[in-house]
Amino acid sequence: MTIRTIGLAVLGTLCVIVAVAAAIVFSVFPRVSAAPDMKVELTAERVARGDYLFNKALACSGCHTPPLVPRRFSGMTDPAQPAAGRYMGGPAAGFPAEIYAPNLTPAKLGSWSDGEIYRAIVSGVTRDGHAMFALMPYVFYRRLDTADAEALVAYLRSVPSNPLEHPAVALPFPVATAMRFVAADPAPETLSGPRDELAQGKYLAFAASCFECHTKRNDRGEPVGAPFAGGNMFGLQSGGFARSANITPDENTGIGAWSRADFIARFRSRTPEAMNDVLPKAGDMDSEMPWTAYAGMTEADLGALYAYLRTVPPVAAEVITFEPPAAE
Numbered sequence: 010m011t012i013r014t015i016g017l018a019v020l021g022t023l024c025v026i027v028a029v030a031a032a033i034v035f036s037v038f039p040r041v042s043a044a045p046d047m048k049v050e051l052t053a054e055r056v057a058r059g060d061y062l063f064n065k066a067l068a069c070s071g072c073h074t075p076p077l078v079p080r081r082f083s084g085m086t087d088p089a090q091p092a093a094g095r096y097m098g099g100p101a102a103g104f105p106a107e108i109y110a111p112n113l114t115p116a117k118l119g120s121w122s123d124g125e126i127y128r129a130i131v132s133g134v135t136r137d138g139h140a141m142f143a144l145m146p147y148v149f150y151r152r153l154d155t156a157d158a159e160a161l162v163a164y165l166r167s168v169p170s171n172p173l174e175h176p177a178v179a180l181p182f183p184v185a186t187a188m189r190f191v192a193a194d195p196a197p198e199t200l201s202g203p204r205d206e207l208a209q210g211k212y213l214a215f216a217a218s219c220f221e222c223h224t225k226r227n228d229r230g231e232p233v234g235a236p237f238a239g240g241n242m243f244g245l246q247s248g249g250f251a252r253s254a255n256i257t258p259d260e261n262t263g264i265g266a267w268s269r270a271d272f273i274a275r276f277r278s279r280t281p282e283a284m285n286d287v288l289p290k291a292g293d294m295d296s297e298m299p300w301t302a303y304a305g306m307t308e309a310d311l312g313a314l315y316a317y318l319r320t321v322p323p324v325a326a327e328v329i330t331f332e333p334p335a336a337e
Contacts, residue, residue, distance in 0.1 A: 039140045039192035041132045044124035049162045059164025062157055063092070065306050067217050069161070071299035072097060072110040072145070075173070080246055082287035083279070083300045093171040097144065102244050105184045108144060109175040116170040126162045131195035133188075140188035142180055143230065149215045151195040157216075158197070210317025213310060219318075222298070223253045238263075238324040248291035248334035253298070259323040272315040273308060280304040292333040 049055070063069040074086035075095045094112035098104050111117065118126060125136045133147030134140055141147065150158070180188065200212060214220055214237075225234025225241055234240055239255040258265040264272065279300035289295040306314075 039132075039134055039138065039189045040194075041128070041134050041138065041192050042194050044122060044128040044136075047122075047124045047127060047159075049123045049127075049159045049166070051163050051166055055160050055163040056167045058157070059160035059162070059167075061305075062161055063164050065302055065304075066213065066310060068299040068302035070302055073113055079288050081301075082284045082289055083296045083298055084246075085281060085284060085301050086299075088281075090171055090173065091168045092165060093173040094175045096175070098244075104144070106178060106180050107176065108142060108178055110145075111175060112171060112173050113165050114168050114171040114173075115166065116172045118165060119170070123162050123166075126165060127158055130161055131158050131197070133192040140185075140192040142178060142184075143188060143191050146218055146221050148191065149218070149221065151193060152198050152212075153195070153216060154200045154212075155195075155197045158195075204313075206313045206316050207320065209310070210313035210315070213314050214317050217303070217314075219256065219314070223256050235322070235324040235326065237318065237321050238326045239328045239330075240326065243297040245289075245295050245297065247289040247293060247295050249295075250332045251296050251298075252328050252330050252332070254330050255324065255326045255328050256318055257321055257324045257326075258319050259325050262325050262327045263323060264318065265323060267315075269312055269315050273311045276300070276304050276306065276311055278304075294331050296331070 063073075070086045070091065071084065073092050073094055074088075075090050075093055077085050077087050092113040094110050094117075097108040097110055099107040121129075121136055128134060129136070129141070129147075131147065131151045131153060133143065133145065133151075198212060200208065204212075220232075220236060222241055223237045223239050224232045225238065227233045235257070237256050239253040241253040243251045243253075245251055255263040257263040260266050267275075281301045281304070284301050
């Protein structure tokens with residue numbers, strides 16, 4: 010047997026192995042169960058809870074509602090177009106492709122079953138079972154209390170239908186393949202009845218994306234920094250960069266010196282009414298944190314979040330939260 014023949018045989022074997030591995034990946038993953046057979050009743054209480062979660066506590070509106078034009082501080086969203094989707098950014102903003110948060114109004118989800126919408130929220134797959142880009146924090150939503158996930162479904166059923174169109178997201182290889190391993194079945198927390206404040210604060214710290222944004226990540230989106238110590242960089246439309254703050258209880262570089270009242274007041278100071286006329290220009294202080302959404306959280310929820318953050322390990326990490334564009 011010649012070296013050439015041996016080489017061809019080895020190459021052929023490798024091709025077969027790769028083909029078999031690919032077949033397994035594409036046939037097995039995402040490993041997500043079928044959409045549950047469920048019907049969510051649109052009670053006023055459930056819709057109100059979904060509204061609160063979508064537009065305030067979880068700030069889903071920050072990605073799924075078009076921003077006001079011209080841009081307001083922290084990217085305020087347009088209350089006239091709830092859940093109609095928006096452009097999030099492309100490679101220049103650090104994304105692997107041009108990313109659009111989809112329209113979630115009945116114009117686009119009207120033919121979806123309640124179970125399919127629920128599964129998309131908590132498992133990260135589309136109606137036909139394709140894994141979604143994990144910019145959508147379904148990794149954390151999979152732990153949502155089922156009642157909260159159902160409230161989100163009810164709210165999305167109740168918003169005005171909006172025909173706003175967005176291009177489909179085409180993730181490149183290997184990102185699209187990697188997402189197949191991220192989508193998974195939910196593991197909901199059950200927090201019925203009065204909730205322990207620390208348990209509620211921890212629930213919100215992950216469901217509301219505090220951990221996701223305030224924990225430094227590498228280029229693959231994996232958390233590599235100390236939890237809640239900040240440092241993630243975000244490019245700003247008005248120029249320059251924003252970085253997530255250190256929200257650990259370090260006395261000097263985090264929120265250790267903040268009282269509960271200080272913490273709540275910071276959010277209350279950035280309501281939509283207060284920020285509506287703040288139009289950042291190049292070099293002006295700005296943020297990617299959806300302050301105006303979180304400003305509407307209840308005092309109990311903000312207090313619970315503060316209480317939980319006081320329990321995480323303090324980290325001495327100075328973060329410059331705003332960096333103006335470089336002078337030309």
